[in-house]
Each structure stands twice: as C-alpha cells, then as structure tokens.
Amino acid sequence: MNIKKSGFVAIIGRPNVGKSTLLNYLIGEKISITSPKPQTTRWQILGIKTLKHTQIIYIDTPGLHREEKRAMNRYMNRIANAVILDADVVVFMIDAVSWRGEDEMVLKRLQEAEKPVILAINKIDLLKDKSELLPFIDKLKDKFNFTHIIPISAIEGKNAHLLEEEIAKLLPEGPQLYPDNQMTDKNVRFQIAEIIREKLIHATEEELPYATTVEVEQFEQSDKLTNIGVVIWVERHGQKVIIIGKKGARLKKIGMQARREIEKLLDHKVFLRLWVKVKENWTDNDKALKSLGYE
Ligand SMILES: Nc1nc2c(ncn2[C@@H]2O[C@H](COP(=O)(O)OP(=O)(O)O)[C@@H](O)[C@H]2O)c(=O)[nH]1
Ligand SMILES: [Mg+2]
Numbered sequence: 001m002n003i004k005k006s007g008f009v010a011i012i013g014r015p016n017v018g019k020s021t022l023l024n025y026l027i028g029e030k031i032s033i034t035s036p037k038p039q040t041t042r043w044q045i046l047g048i049k050t051l052k053h054t055q056i057i058y059i060d061t062p063g064l065h066r067e068e069k070r071a072m073n074r075y076m077n078r079i080a081n082a083v084i085l086d087a088d089v090v091v092f093m094i095d096a097v098s099w100r101g102e103d104e105m106v107l108k109r110l111q112e113a114e115k116p117v118i119l120a121i122n123k124i125d126l127l128k129d130k131s132e133l134l135p136f137i138d139k140l141k142d143k144f145n146f147t148h149i150i151p152i153s154a155i156e157g158k159n160a161h162l163l164e165e166e167i168a169k170l171l172p173e174g175p176q177l178y179p180d181n182q183m184t185d186k187n188v189r190f191q192i193a194e195i196i197r198e199k200l201i202h203a204t205e206e207e208l209p210y211a212t213t214v215e216v217e218q219f220e221q222s223d224k225l226t227n228i229g230v231v232i233w234v235e236r237h238g239q240k241v242i243i244i245g246k247k248g249a250r251l252k253k254i255g256m257q258a259r260r261e262i263e264k265l266l267d268h269k270v271f272l273r274l275w276v277k278v279k280e281n282w283t284d285n286d287k288a289l290k291s292l293g294y295e
Contacts, residue, residue, distance in 0.1 A: 008059055014102035038063060044062075090115060195265070217231055
C-alpha cells in the first residue's frame with residue numbers, strides 16, 4: 001500500500017436519517033447496528049476504508065438531540081460535538097425531502113466548526129416525485145455554503161461511491177493510520193453486545209430499548225465452542241417482564257437470532273446465555289452510566 005492521504009470523516013445528523021446504514025454500506029460489513037427506531041447508535045464507531053492511496057476513517061455518531069434532560073442524551077450529544085471538532089470532513093445527512101428543526105440544530109453546530117461539509121440527502125429511493133429534489137436542493141444552498149450536495153440512498157448504495165470520491169479529494173495528506181484489513185476500532189465483545197442490542201430493539205416496542213444496555217460478562221473460547229454470558233440491564237421490573245416475554249419466548253427468540261449472527265461473526269459455534277437484570281434509573285444517573293462503560 002502507498003497511502004498518501006488520510007483523515008477522519010464525521011457522519012452526523014438527527015436520529016434515524018440513515019448514518020449507520022451509510023457506514024455499513026461504505027465499509028461493506030455490518031459494523032454499526034441499525035433500526036427504524038431513534039437512538040439505536042449509542043457509541044462513536046469507526047469504520048475504516050483503505051483505498052489505493054487514501055485511508056478514510058468514518059466516524060458514525062449517535063444522532064444529535066434537542067432533548068438533553070436525561071444523562072444518556074447529554075452523553076450522546078457530547079460525543080457528536082467532539083466528533084465534529086475532530087473531523088477533517090463532515091458528512092451532514094438529512095432525509096429527502098424534509099428539513100426539520102432538528103436538522104437546523106445540527107447545522108448550527110456545523111457553522112461553528114469551519115470545515116468542509118458535504119450535505120448528503122438520503123433515502124432518495126423513497127421519493128415518488130423526483131422533481132421535488134431540485135427545488136429542495138436550491139433551498140438548502142441558501143442555508144450554508146456546502147462543499148457538495150449529493151442525493152444518496154444509503155440502503156441501495158446509490159451515489160455512495162460518488163460521495164466517497166468527493167470525501168477522498170477533501171482529505172489532507174497523511175500517513176496510513178490503521179492496518180489494511182482493519183475495518184473498525186471495536187473489539188469482538190463490543191460487537192457481540194451490539195448484536196444483542198439490535199435484536200432486542202427489533203423485538204420490543206418504542207420505549208424499551210432506550211432503557212436497556214447490554215454487558216458481556218463472560219467470553220470463553222475453547223476448540224469447539226465459545227461460551228458467552230450476557231446481562232441485559234433494564235430500569236424497571238416491568239421492562240424485565242416485557243423482554244422475557246410469555247414463558248420466556250421473547251428472550252429465547254432474541255437469543256437465537258443473536259447467536260446466529262455471533263456465530264457468523266466469530267466463525268465458531270456459540271453457547272449464549274442471557275440474563276435480564278434491573279438497575280433503577282440508570283439512563284438518568286451519570287455514575288451508573290460510567291459503571292456500564294459509557295465513559
Ligand atoms: N428507504 C430507505 N431507508 C433507509 C435508508 N437509509 C437508512 N434507512 C432506514 O432508516 C432507518 C434508520 O437507519 P439508521 O442507519 O439506523 O439511522 P441512524 O439513526 O441515522 O444511524 C433504518 O430502518 C434503515 O433501514 C435509505 O437510503 N432508504
Ligand atoms: Mg445510527
């Protein structure tokens with residue numbers, strides 16, 4: 001490899017616009033979990049793309065929120081802000097064709113940052129009337145001096161490579177920062193916890209995922225089997241009952257789906273045990289957040 005350029009690219013935007021979906025598409029692996037529900041991404045996750053002469057390090061962020069009351073939201077906003085400051089290039093993602101108060105709020109933070117911003121208008125596959133796009137783009141041009149405005153579909157990959165080309169051009173000269181074959185900064189335990197959280201989000205209603213976190217307590221590999229023990233933390237007893245489901249059915253389903261995906265990740269047979277435990281008001285308590293690794 002002969003890397004001449006490298007740098008960090010922050011993917012930011014309000015929850016649910018498709019940031020993690022774009023990251024996964026660009027890297028070609030599911031490294032960041034996704035769902036139709038907001039607040040799925042809780043962590044800063046790096047996606048590393050090594051091209052012929054350029055290494056792009058994408059940073060997937062939790063969505064920026066207006067609501068800062070709960071400690072978890074404050075935590076997620078802090079990460080997103082820090083990421084904007086650290087990045088060489090910002091990809092600001094919005095939904096075709098709507099512009100909301102939350103987008104305006106993200107834009108405000110960008111105005112202070114003074115770095116190249118590419119506006120990615122996502123989900124164009126959902127547009128029934130493509131003629132809406134041009135007037136929408138014209139309106140956005142007045143809001144900010146975007147380096148580029150690119151309509152994309154993260155789920156289908158439409159224009160994703162065009163976006164990547166423009167990003168690569170904007171990166172500064174720099175050395176290779178990660179090995180060729182490394183795709184993310186997260187370790188296997190983290191990825192396991194995230195897979196379980198994704199299955200949990202998909203198996204439960206709106207409010208619940210917000211109150212949960214997943215902790216891998218045991219991870220032991222032998223020749224034949226990987227033994228994994230996991231605690232799902234919730235805030236209230238009622239939430240525990242919901243996750244477990246009738247005669248344990250829901251937890252069993254979550255466990256089965258997660259196990260299959262973890263086996264693929266590890267390329268190894270897995271024995272997975274899940275426990276659900278209660279820790280009161282943990283999202284509201286900075287100390288509890290720390291004890292669960294949200295530093
Ligand atoms: N139709 C369509 N759906 C998308 C697209 N990108 C993301 N989604 C969906 O939008 C939801 C939120 O995506 P996610 O990547 O988790 O959003 P994030 O909160 O910004 O990270 C998921 O259900 C995705 O499948 C897209 O280009 N087209
Ligand atoms: Mg996300």
